[in-house]
Every structure is written in structure tokens, then in C-alpha cells.
Amino acid sequence: MSFAERYGPWAVIAGASEGTGREFARQIAAQGLNCILIARREGPLKELAEQIRAESGVECVTASVDLAKPDAAEQIAAVAGDREVGLYVNNAGADPNGKRFLDNDLQNWVDLAQRNVMTTLKTAYLFAGPMRARGRGGVLLVNSGACYGGSSFMATYSASKAFDLCFAEGLWAELRNHGVDVLSLVLGQTDTPAYRTLLAEKGLPLPTNWASPVEVAKVGLAQLPHGPVYNWGQTNDVAGYAPNSPDQRRARVLMIEQHSRSTFGDD
Ligand SMILES: NC(=O)c1ccc[n+]([C@@H]2O[C@H](COP(=O)([O-])OP(=O)(O)OC[C@H]3O[C@@H](n4cnc5c(N)ncnc54)[C@H](OP(=O)(O)O)[C@@H]3O)[C@@H](O)[C@H]2O)c1
Numbered sequence: 001m002s003f004a005e006r007y008g009p010w011a012v013i014a015g016a017s018e019g020t021g022r023e024f025a026r027q028i029a030a031q032g033l034n035c036i037l038i039a040r041r042e043g044p045l046k047e048l049a050e051q052i053r054a055e056s057g058v059e060c061v062t063a064s065v066d067l068a069k070p071d072a073a074e075q076i077a078a079v080a081g082d083r084e085v086g087l088y089v090n091n092a093g094a095d096p097n098g099k100r101f102l103d104n105d106l107q108n109w110v111d112l113a114q115r116n117v118m119t120t121l122k123t124a125y126l127f128a129g130p131m132r133a134r135g136r137g138g139v140l141l142v143n144s145g146a147c148y149g150g151s152s153f154m155a156t157y158s159a160s161k162a163f164d165l166c167f168a169e170g171l172w173a174e175l176r177n178h179g180v181d182v183l184s185l186v187l188g189q190t191d192t193p194a195y196r197t198l199l200a201e202k203g204l205p206l207p208t209n210w211a212s213p214v215e216v217a218k219v220g221l222a223q224l225p226h227g228p229v230y231n232w233g234q235t236n237d238v239a240g241y242a243p244n245s246p247d248q249r250r251a252r253v254l255m256i257e258q259h260s261r262s263t264f265g266d267d
Helices: 003-007 019-030 042-056 072-080 106-134 155-178 193-202 213-226 246-264
Strands: 010-014 034-039 060-064 085-090 137-144 180-187 229-231
Touching: 003 085, 003 137, 010 019, 010 072, 010 106, 019 034, 019 042, 019 085, 019 137, 019 193, 019 213, 034 042, 034 072, 042 060, 060 072, 072 106, 085 106, 106 137, 106 155, 106 180, 137 155, 137 213, 155 180, 155 229, 155 246, 180 213, 213 229, 229 246
Parallel strands: 010 034, 010 085, 034 060, 085 137, 137 180, 180 229
Antiparallel strands: none
């Protein structure tokens, strides 16, 4: 199947207004998929939609939704309507705080957890159900190396990304026999406007070896059929900053799946 046959006719990109999300949208549209672009700022979304229509000739819908709001998934469902969504990319998810847990207002952490955990969970449920029924589709969750362990300044962020990692692995195991691909795309430092802003606020220099959003989107989409995990810049058998390589994690998920089948039964 072509990319469009496998993941079309509509894609939802959450966090599409800049950086990697913007590049995911452009590259997905270039493969012939219509796009639903979600972020908080309507201006950059509309500008991107115009660019995508001109570049790829596909349909584009934009919607300003704050993914940190408890009803964000319901808002996205209303925007998607009865369009057939075959690809869901969750890109939004960085930590703009750069603070220790107790040195920040609690609401900032609640918002971060709501966006990265509950909205991701609810939106995946919304789109993966019809994908499973159709026997095809893709769910790509953009993750961070922080998912592999906690550290100071990243307690809530890394915990939320650990959820996204385990969630993607479990979904991959449940959906892989139904034609639905699931990937946790684990990034290292990447040249995005949000990360540049954080570095500038902290007075830190720009990294010299960070990834480009164009490459991240390209590699991420290419890796989507090879889940559940891809660590940016590393091959499948290399652990890098992770306690296990993607190969080892995949083997572990499959091993536990055998046990789960004996406990919960086959689907
Ligand atoms: N940049 C890095 O070095 C790096 C490293 C590791 C992992 N990552 C991961 O890569 C992804 C992208 O990161 P990023 O650096 O581009 O920053 P980001 O803050 O996740 O921003 C990406 C996009 O998400 C949107 N967004 C953020 N919060 C939102 C909210 N509450 N509701 C709706 N949209 C929201 C932003 O648009 P609006 O502002 O218009 O809403 C933007 O379009 C994240 O998942 C992050 O964890 C990045």
C-alpha cells in the first residue's frame, strides 16, 4: 500500500503550528493526505494551511485548541467530524517551564500532565478505534529521551513522557495485528522555536548538533511501520541514552504479550 492508502485520507496533527509539527504536516500533505492542523495559535496554522494547499493541493482544516484543557479531545472530535482520520500525530508536548517541581505554580504542571497524558490518551482512543475497525492507520506520538528516567527540572515532563512511551508500546502490541501502526518517536535536542525560546530564556548557547525538524519528520514517518519505539539518531539495536534498545523493548513487549494472552485471552 502507498502511504496515502495506508494512512489516508485525513491526518490530524496536534501541535502543528511550528517546528517538527509543521514539518510533519507539510510532509504528510506531500504524500496526498488532507490535514487537520491543531495548535493554540490560529494565525500560524492558517498560514501553514495556505502553504500546504499551494504546495500539495490537499484540503486543510485548522482549529485553535488548547490541548491542556480537559475537553481538548472532545473539541478535536468536533473539528474532525465524520472525516476518515487514518493518521494521528501528536507532536505537542515540550516543557516550556524549565523549573524545579516546587519552584513553579502547580497549575503549570497540571496543564503539562493534562496535555501530555490525558489528551493524548483520549485522542488516541478517539482515532484508533475507527482505525482498528478499518484495519489500517497510524498513531505517532512524539516523545523525548526524558521518557527513560526522571531528573531535576524535568520531574513532571519526564513522567508524562514515560507514560507516552509505555502507552505507545501497549497500543502497538494491541493494534499491530489490526493493521494499525503505532510509534513512540523519541527525540533528542531539536531545532524548534519552542526550544530556542527556552534556551534564550535560560541564557544558554544553541546546541551545535541538534536535529532539524525536516529530518525528524522525514525519519519519523519512515519509522512509523517499525514501532513501537525509535530513538532519534540511533539504530534499532543501540540503546544510547535509553536503558534498552528499541529492539530489546520490542522483544520485551512481545514477551509480556504472551503472558497477557494467557491471562486475558486472545483478541
Ligand atoms: N525541541 C527539542 O529539543 C525536543 C527534544 C526532545 C523532545 N521534543 C519533543 O518534540 C515535540 C515538539 O517540541 P517543540 O520543541 O516543538 O515544543 P512544543 O511546545 O511541544 O511545541 C510544538 C507545537 O505544539 C503546540 N502546542 C504546545 N502546547 C500546546 C497546547 N497546550 N495546546 C495546543 N498546542 C500546543 C505549539 O503551538 P502553539 O504554541 O500555537 O499552541 C507548537 O505548534 C514535543 O513533544 C517535545 O516533547 C523536543
